[in-house]
Amino acid sequence: MAAGATTVLAASVLNSAMASSIKPAPDVPEKTSADGGYDTIIIGGGMAGATAARELGTRGKKCLVLEARNRTGGRTFTTEVFGERADVGGQWIHWIQPHVWAEMQRYGLQLLETPGASPTAYGVVVNGKLEPFDPAKAFELLNLGMQVFSKDVIDLFPRPYDPNFNPDSLKTDNISIAQRMKQINVSDETRAILESYFTTAVNGPIEQAGYLDQIHWYARAGNDMDRLLRACTQYKISTGTSSLIELLFRDSRAEVKLNTPVQKVEQSSRGVKVTAENGKTYFAKSCIVALPMNCWNDIEWLPALSPGKVAASKERHVGSGFELKVKVKGNKGSYQGMASSGYPINLVYTDYISDHHTKFVAMGYSVPGFDVNDDDNVREAFTRLLPGAEIMESFAYDWNSDPYSKGTWCDYKPGMWSKYGEDMRKDEGRVVFAGSDIANGWRGFIDGAIETGLRASRIVLKQLG
Template sequence: MQKPSSDGSSANAPHELSDSARASRRNFLRLAGAAAAGSALSIDVNAAARSGAMKKPDVVVVGGGFAGVTAARELAHAGARVLLLEARNRLGGRTFYTQFGDKKVELGGTWVHWSQPHVWAEIMRYGLDLEETIGASAPERVMWLSEGKVQEVPIEDSMKLLIDASNRFHEGSEKVFPRPYLPFLPDDGAMLDELSIADRIRQLNLPPVQRDLLAGLMATNCHNRTGDGAFTEMLRWWTLADRDVLRLFDACAHYKLKGGTSSLIDRMVGDGGFEVRLSTAVSSIKQSAAGVVITTEADERIEARYVVMAIPVNTTGAIEFQPALLPGKQAMAREHHAGAGHKVYMKVKGELGSVMMYAPESEPLNLIFTDHPGADGGTLIGFGVPDFEGFDVHNPKSVEPFIRKFLPHVSVTEVLAYDWHLDPYSLGTWCTYRPRQFSRYVRDLRSPEGRLFFAGADIAAGWRGFIDGAIESGLQVAQAVSGALRQKA
């Protein structure tokens, strides 16, 4: 992947770091190293690189997440010589399966579903098993904070409140997305793209107790404050889930791979027949009529006929491109998408059943549910807004007072989170566009440029920001590059 600027920010969006931000970055580097120690591929991806067997590659894939690995596998199966470059010391991109105490956890993308056709095809292809997240699939209690007070009613009543609010929030989605997988917005959608999620919630004039339940869900979906996420993004999710909030829950947080996301990456790479080089950051890409020259951070020059860029849109500005990229790609690298919040695992002491808890963005965490229950303790998963003053997601004593608002009898003993917004090779979590980004930039983001082709979950037509979207994009781009190779043969 790309070479970060000196402070890890996008090269096109320089900013002065505050003392607290510098401390956060130092803390990130320490924690990232510790988390990475529990994450390892079961196959030797660098064997081909050591052998020196590969001739000049036909295609270089930059980025080793699910989009890049999918594109590399498909191109290699089509007969191309493929070299995949990944800046991190692991594959998987914004998925990260690692150790937390005596259990393995997913610090990034996690859940899959049969309504997500591309990842489901891979699961069936490789015969992988699933397991359920109990707090999302079968909660025994549902609670939420509204105006500082914990609300709890029978589950059926809370679901009625949420279903009613969701139906009202998404009203008119069929005009914007008459069917899933439409990559661009129609005129009606472009007008609605001016609205943030917060704008739409205000339009509904819901009672506070219902508004705050909906707001907690929506802050989680956009993984930021609702003023930062585009209303059209939520309409797209709604359409993909057949306009049903319970089906959306099922698709987003119910089933996960029993062996972790790395089990799927392992199988795809082992099946691929392409070369992988880890810890290889790219600093510049220069293309001409004759081909493409990639320069790595270590000043190695690699020549290829074509390049697939499979990196997050937030990070594109850290690579020097000659000629320069289209304006929409440059704009997204400067602005960043909205996804930037926390995902945190919390070990608790005390009886923990299957619970689900919501809170609006005035609180540090917006959705929390049980991962593993237990009579003497268990594990919770939480999602929250970024940069919440006075809240340290890496400190159990900072997290515990919030959890005790719902569960006063438990104590938080350990936490594990990963600061994706500080990681220079992601600069954010899953992709949720800000208002106006969908209508303004998507055509440029998806467009090939000469010998450069672009893939990634951030530019998928369907489940954008999900593993499924990454695989969808990698499949489509591999098909396009294979066609270009045949034409130039």
């Protein structure tokens, strides 16, 4: 690539230049050991942790937030890309997502539209070859395909934010997306478009992804494919996700300790003692754990966590990929290209257009032989979906290699919801769990993280009295 590739793996952990501007509240003194100075310790400074901190702080509770990285934001991350601020983690939001939209209105944040969500040109790999489609025709095939895919189970979630309302909702939890695709009869073109969509949606192989989760996605958008796509890809916060994080922490008045991974959590009748990897200990009356489920087992818990939490964390969710930002020479217009499981890049679409260059977002997951750090690998995979593109620069963030996420957004594997779902959401005494991975609504989205931060804070407020 002309200017070479910039790759961020776990660099957000190490590079202090990328740290959030969040600072501890100046009038909140540090309280360590078993001095009872905090009402709540929050482990994890992402959207769920920040929301919980705001809710508790505005009600007069003293909170300490322990964040392993050198920045807040969790699986949202606003950093410098091609000389400008940009998001390289969770970023897309929509007004049908009630919790994040409420925060947008509360703080007066504005939207930024992604051009590629409404493409004027579209291509998808069909039987190994990139085929051009009229975007309207491609959507028609996707929409009809989704209706076939969800036939007979479209009413499983009459109340999408209460997924257990229907006692039959888990009856298809043992089926993978790939298994369901084998059961349906659609054209090769429709199959390619559907499989490409699902591979992007789960950010991993569809052979490992649960059918039920995608039915729940569909239900959250009112079984409307156009609405679902727009909720996933069209709108971002114009000032970046970091602006919302900063506002939440500003209002929380919480003390925030960066570069502080947690080693052990012990609870007793007196409260919760948290030991950091640096040996420092902190004590509070309660604790909120706002970490990705893939990281739960990295902490020693006394007493032990519920068996379902342990098993789910060991098994991990499906999302296991990366996000690429690619700057291409020339005006390429509003374009979207897709490929299914087995291809290293599953989605390429326009993020910004100028007369001289076009910026693209690309998403994929690790497949054998592909290295997101290798310029030649990236060029080959990217131009497979946008032939002839002359790449000027690229930027990669490999969330799978980030030790404090160990993956991207959450999509459950077959059987995971029914086997572990109850335990994953269960409170552990004075320790309450939050995070997008256990949301009842928009799981895997910013909205789901905020939902669980609100829920956790309500439970802790009741505990604190």
